[in-house]
Amino acid sequence: MSKRPVSLKTLAQVLNVSISTVSRALRNHPDISPELTQRAQQLARELHYSPNPLAIGLLKNATRIIGVIVPALVTHFFASIISGIESVAIERGYYIVIRCSYESFEKEQECLANLLQLRVEGIIMCLSQETSTYAHFDPLLAADIPLVFFDRVCRPAEVPTVVVDNQAAACGITRHFAAQGRRRIAHIAGPPALNISQERVLGYREGLAAAGLLFDAQLLELSDLSADSATAATQRLLALPQPPDAIFGVNDTTAFAAMKEIKRQGRRIPADVALVGFTDEYHATVVEPMLTSVMHPTFEMGRTAALLFLEQATGPVPPRQVVLATQLVVRESSL
Amino acid sequence: MSKRPVSLKTLAQVLNVSISTVSRALRNHPDISPELTQRAQQLARELHYSPNPLAIGLLKNATRIIGVIVPALVTHFFASIISGIESVAIERGYYIVIRCSYESFEKEQECLANLLQLRVEGIIMCLSQETSTYAHFDPLLAADIPLVFFDRVCRPAEVPTVVVDNQAAACGITRHFAAQGRRRIAHIAGPPALNISQERVLGYREGLAAAGLLFDAQLLELSDLSADSATAATQRLLALPQPPDAIFGVNDTTAFAAMKEIKRQGRRIPADVALVGFTDEYHATVVEPMLTSVMHPTFEMGRTAALLFLEQATGPVPPRQVVLATQLVVRESSL
DNA sequence: TTTTTCTTCGCAAACCTTTGCGCAAAGGTT
DNA sequence: AACCTTTGCGCAAAGGTTTGCGAAGAAAAA
Structure with a gap:
């Protein structure tokens, strides 16, 4: 397609020496005389020579x-x-x-x-x-x-x-809720096959235990990490006879969706339902109320x-x- | 580093034919007998042969x-x-x-x-x-x-x-503001060297003219597209003797920053200051109030x-x- | 039988780079 | 004068692929 760039061959022809000599000259090989090394490097610069990565890759298998x-x-x-x-x-x-x-x-x-x-x-x-x-x-x-x-x-x-320290972070969130006086703490979890989901659920339960709260299966909802499934999960949670007073989303997308749904239903955050996300997307600070979240490095x-x-x-x-x-x-x- | 993957050479040795013959066999070249073609393709599958892109790249210069x-x-x-x-x-x-x-x-x-x-x-x-x-x-x-x-x-x-149709979109925003009865419409622009900044400023002025409003240089602020510079620009605008009743940000980052600053100063959106962004980031729907913006494809x-x-x-x-x-x-x- | 035509394959070059080895000339040593 | 060492460079192979050309063998035509 586009014309071939300058190669060692090009330089060799101009300098009237062999390709291998040019190669050595450019790499400052002691076998090559200082003057030729000098001339070769000079020419390489002028002609904007750069080694072909394909050739090197082929040779080095890298x-x-x-x-x-x-x-x-x-x-x-x-x-x-x-x-x-x-x-x-x-x-x-x-x-x-x-x-x-x-x-x-x-x-x-x-x-x-x-x-x-x-x-x-x-x-x-x-x-x-x-x-x-x-x-x-x-x-x-x-x-x-x-x-x-x-x-x-x-x-x-x-x-x-x-x-990241998923379990510790999830435990921390749960204990943070409990420390604020929340008693019905829900968790919208992710796909069970993922380690992150498992670990966060573990941390959630660890946090409950540490706060002296009983695990309630009704308060553990599943999502596929999408906003839609999180919205559905939130609706189920809020429709409970005894709805949660705190929700911990498996990630910020989940939490944002939950926030929207909670507000749509006219409930106040955090007065009625406290909310925490996970991952700390940039926009956590721009929503209202600003979202508590777990900052990931x-x-x-x-x-x-x-x-x-x-x-x-x-x-x-x-x-x-x-x-x-x-x-x-x-x-x-x-x- | 890692061992070399199977090449045409490998196949050729197993099949006891030359490399070029294998190459042709795999590409269904008519010169090769059907049986050999068959055997070669079979073996290639079994050994998970795939052509080395470096070699092809070197040859084809692509x-x-x-x-x-x-x-x-x-x-x-x-x-x-x-x-x-x-x-x-x-x-x-x-x-x-x-x-x-x-x-x-x-x-x-x-x-x-x-x-x-x-x-x-x-x-x-x-x-x-x-x-x-x-x-x-x-x-x-x-x-x-x-x-x-x-x-x-x-x-x-x-x-x-x-x-995108920057000028038309910017014009549309400005006219939208005017249609809502806004009279002091400000624009936080981007770096002057960028075509997007220039075109949006042009559209802004075109929109003002179309709405019968005079251009006021005080209402045209500059930013470097960052949140910090947008915050500063917003502060300058709001400090004006006659502050704007509408702000059009050159992008959503700018608009988000402006929103934060406006709210921080206790002004209401859109009652005191209407706000529009540009680009429609996903989170435009999650901030409060939800941000009017220009959706980019x-x-x-x-x-x-x-x-x-x-x-x-x-x-x-x-x-x-x-x-x-x-x-x-x-x-x-x-x- | 001899010549021609297919069929089926191999050789070698090319793409670009690196590197072990060989070789010639120059200089130095006995 | 004969030998050895150094200096400075080229040859060739290797890495994997494609492709024009040549060639061997077989089949077909004369």
Whole structure:
């Protein structure tokens, strides 16, 4: 298509020496005379020579590309994590190729296969919401291709992961509610297959116990992390004979949807129902009332995931499980 | 690092034929006997052979990678556009590599050079806020590397672009305000170098004229698209002897910041000051009052940009300028 | 039988880079 | 004068794929 860029061959012809000599000259090989080295580097600059990564990749069997698979792109959470991954990738001379699974197990498999075809050097990903079997990662592990999970993880014994302290955070939220005098604390949970859902439910129950409250199955609702399902869950909760006086959403999308529904029904936040989200999207501060939420170190999470990849890429080391601390940011919605 | 995957060579050795024969067999070349073709394809499946894109890329001088440069990743707007680009890229067998300029002209140049080193087949990008000279695109044009701009554009005579009807939309907002009886309509504009800022200011003035209102320079404030600068601009506007009764923000970030400041000063929206944003981020519906805004077809914008790239990639055609329609979504903040 | 025509495959070059090895000329040592 | 070392460079292979051309063998035509 576009004309071929200048190669070592071009330089060699101009300098009237062999290709291998030019190659050495550019890399300051001691075998090459200072004058020729000088001339070659000078010419390379003038002609804007840059080594062809495909040729090097072919030779070294390394593309310097990291594949990244996210369930969704259009969220503060994932965009910020990608941003973190990108930042360390750049520092270390890697490129990242993004693929989106759209929360679909099937698409997740497609993305995986697709990125492997590209010969990525590793994959950093977050499981889709539908993913509940994990055999599709076998080929990666068998081929020694570094794999890193973040947030939603599996097979932690084999694959390095970076997650947040979900259970502790969820416990903290529940205890925060209890400390405000709330007694009927509800939780809108996520898909049961996901570790994040499980851990947050665990933390929720731990918090209840710590506050001396009994677990009430009616107050534990399920959602698929979407606004619609969260709205439905909220409606069911509010329709209870004894509706909750506090709701803890599994993420901020859930909490925003709950907030809308609560307000739509003319109930006051936090007077009638206190509300807390999870993830701390940027807009938590712009809604009214401002949403109490669990701040995730998203950028840091991305950076850590990338560093875990680098760790695996340099030498095969045992998989590390990094747990990042979150912080409960208390705002108007839960006071 | 990781072991080399199976290549044509591997297959050739097993089948006891030459590499070129296997290559032809897999591509159903008529020169190869049906039985051998059959056997080769069978074996390729069993061994999970997939052609090495580096080798093909080297041969064809094509990486099937599109470089994408955005000023920021962590926004609904850009994430959604990237999503659109990705969707058509996948359909056409391309990969996308994302780079972020962080609104910096210097970083924009770095990203550009970096992606060119990777030998991307084209670049789809949005100008950084600081970018006001455009010579750094010369090498691309000279090398016939397809380039596409979206939203913030330049050199439209040479480079295909996809934008929204900024002036018409801005005019529409202003007239909407006027129709509600507003008389002192302010605009918080963006960096003057950007086409989007210029066009929206033009539309603003066009709308004023159409409504029979005089332009008042005091009511035209500048921002750098950040929340902080928008807050400052809002403070200046509200401190005016005759403060505005309507504010039109150059984007939703600006509008959100303005909303916070207006509320902080104890003024009512829309009673005292009506407010309209631009871009319709998802959270426009969750703030209180819900924000009137201009809905952008962001996903469509990404898709269009990718299609424009494909257009350039197949054959050099004159650059097209695509203008997408927006829609003013009227909500509580301006009624 | 000899020549022509298919059929079916292999050789080699090209894309670009790196690197082990070899080789020539120049200088130095005995 | 004969030998050894250094200096400075080229050859060739390797990595995986595609493709024009040549070639061997078989079948068909003369």
